[in-house]
Amino acid sequence: MGKKRKRQTAENGNLTRFHEAVAKGNGSTAVELLESLHSERKVTPTQLTSALSALGRESKDDSKLSWKGALSLADKAVEMVNGGRSVLGEPGFTALVKITALAGIEENDSSYADKVRALISEMRQRKITIKKRTYASLVSILCGLKLTEQVKNVITEASNDKVELDEESYSCIVAYLTDNETEESVWEVLDKFRHQNRTVSEQMAESGSALDRFFSKHGTETMVVKRIRKDGTCPHCQIKLDSVDLTKEQIDQMISQVEDYFFVSEEQKLALQGLATWLKDLDSNLDCVIDGANVGFFMQRPDLGGVLSFAQIQLAVDACRANDFKHVVVFLHEKRAIGPEVDKLRESCRVYLTPRRMNDDWFWLYAALLPLRQGSKAFVLSNDQMRDHVFRSLTESAFLRWRERHLIEYSISKVNKFRLQIPSVYSRDVQKSRSNERFWHFPIREGENESSSTSWLCCAAPLK
Numbered sequence: 287m288g289k290k291r292k293r294q295t296a297e298n299g300n301l302t303r304f305h306e307a308v309a310k311g312n313g314s315t316a317v318e319l320l321e322s323l324h325s326e327r328k329v330t331p332t333q334l335t336s337a338l339s340a341l342g343r344e345s346k347d348d349s350k351l352s353w354k355g356a357l358s359l360a361d362k363a364v365e366m367v368n369g370g371r372s373v374l375g376e377p378g379f380t381a382l383v384k385i386t387a388l389a390g391i392e393e394n395d396s397s398y399a400d401k402v403r404a405l406i407s408e409m410r411q412r413k414i415t416i417k418k419r420t421y422a423s424l425v426s427i428l429c430g431l432k433l434t435e436q437v438k439n440v441i442t443e444a445s446n447d448k449v450e451l452d453e454e455s456y457s458c459i460v461a462y463l464t465d466n467e468t469e470e471s472v473w474e475v476l477d478k479f480r481h482q483n484r485t486v487s488e489q490m491a492e493s494g495s496a497l498d499r500f501f502s503k504h505g506t507e508t509m510v511v512k513r514i515r516k517d518g519t520c521p522h523c524q525i526k527l528d529s530v531d532l533t534k535e536q537i538d539q540m541i542s543q544v545e546d547y548f549f550v551s552e553e554q555k556l557a558l559q560g561l562a563t564w565l566k567d568l569d570s571n572l573d574c575v576i577d578g579a580n581v582g583f584f585m586q587r588p589d590l591g592g593v594l595s596f597a598q599i600q601l602a603v604d605a606c607r608a609n610d611f612k613h614v615v616v617f618l619h620e621k622r623a624i625g626p627e628v629d630k631l632r633e634s635c636r637v638y639l640t641p642r643r644m645n646d647d648w649f650w651l652y653a654a655l656l657p658l659r660q661g662s663k664a665f666v667l668s669n670d671q672m673r674d675h676v677f678r679s680l681t682e683s684a685f686l687r688w689r690e691r692h693l694i695e696y697s698i699s700k701v702n703k704f705r706l707q708i709p710s711v712y713s714r715d716v717q718k719s720r721s722n723e724r725f726w727h728f729p730i731r732e733g734e735n736e737s738s739s740t741s742w743l744c745c746a747a748p749l750k
């Protein structure tokens with residue numbers, strides 16, 4: 287075996303061990319191995335990021351390493367790479383933020399909070415997307431070190447970075463303020479939580495959770511109820527739940543996001559203008575928008591040669607009329623709207639043809655949002671849950687709230703009976719009672735799916 291070959295084998299061995307250490311979350315070993323890789327050749331930004339993430343994940347139960355020790359290892363690793371921190375992306379920075387925050391909590395030293403902030407502002411300067419998880423570490427050090435004023439400001443700070451805090455961060459803030467601050471400060475946090483979140487996890491609804499402790503401390507025992515009555519009444523406290531719609535700001539934000547994100551080219555902007563003018567010229571606001579392609583292709587399998595069924599679209603229009611919708615518009619792609627069938631459809635409702643080479647979803651979404659600005663309600667009829675990347679570019683909390691209140695799903699039976707599933711009279715959404723602002727209800731989700739469960743956490747006293 288030649289010298290060169292031998293060296294390569296040793297390098298490969300180190301590299302393999304490095305990847306193993308990373309996979310096991312053994313950060314200190316990973317950094318050690320990074321050093322030997324460093325002496326052999328350049329360490330790559332990806333390897334640096336992996337080592338930092340492993341350090342951040344390193345379990346302190348079976349590690350002799352302190353977080354302060356982990357932080358100095360992290361700094362050492364960063365120095366091994368040309369350019370240092372400048373090669374890092376979000377995962378690397380977030381790992382550094384996490385390690386710094388944990389070291390600060392361990393050392394009980396508030397200067398680490400400044401270090402965390404310095405890292406976050408470096409992310410801002412480098413135009414790196416700051417994430418919920420980045421902020422989660424900031425929240426944990428602020429609460430851990432009892433930096434009360436900063437805890438109170440962190441939600442606003444995150445919003446300025448367009449970050450909505452995760453539930454764990456909210457929970458941490460509520461727990462901290464419950465123990466250390468006025469009741470008022472927690473109500474303010476809950477109000478912010480309610481605008482960004484529509485449900486709570488099972489952990490957050492458990493007895494002993496931050497929520498439970500706050501309400502109990504101020505005289506309201508919390509209670510899990512399995513189901514809300516059809517008319518929206520909570521069986522425990524008898525309070526009637528509301529239909530929670532978007533705020534004016536959320537409506538404006540969603541509309542401008544649709545305008546800015548979807549209609550980019552000159553041609554697209556012109557098409558949008560065309561739609562806006564068309565909507566303005568209608569004698570009244572539309573109240574139901576039908577996603578023509580979704581209804582027309584329902585059960586048709588276009589991939590197997592199925593064709594758009596105008597009969598199904600007609601059934602949908604009739605079902606909307608039967609449910610008292612007066613201003614129904616079907617959106618259809620221009621390429622599908624040829625022949626006498628469109629003319630026939632036009633006899634019973636309005637039809638808007640969307641231009642070629644553009645996604646018809648953008649158009650019906652815009653048409654359904656615009657009436658909200660004038661305070662009138664417009665629904666979309668579609669079985670599309672809008673999980674598409676297109677919709678993911680919209681602010682999640684507002685989009686999900688809109689979808690829950692405005693999306694009508696449907697089914698078609700074997701005998702062509704068209705059934706609408708109109709949203710219930712109350713929202714499955716965090717609710718503050720109008721009659722008593724200290725009484726709240728939180729829908730509980732199971733796992734990730736928002737609508738997987740029917741249970742609620744009732745934080746209200748039963749009527750006597």
Ligand SMILES: [Zn+2]
Binds near residue numbers: 520522523524
């Ligand atoms: Zn209740």
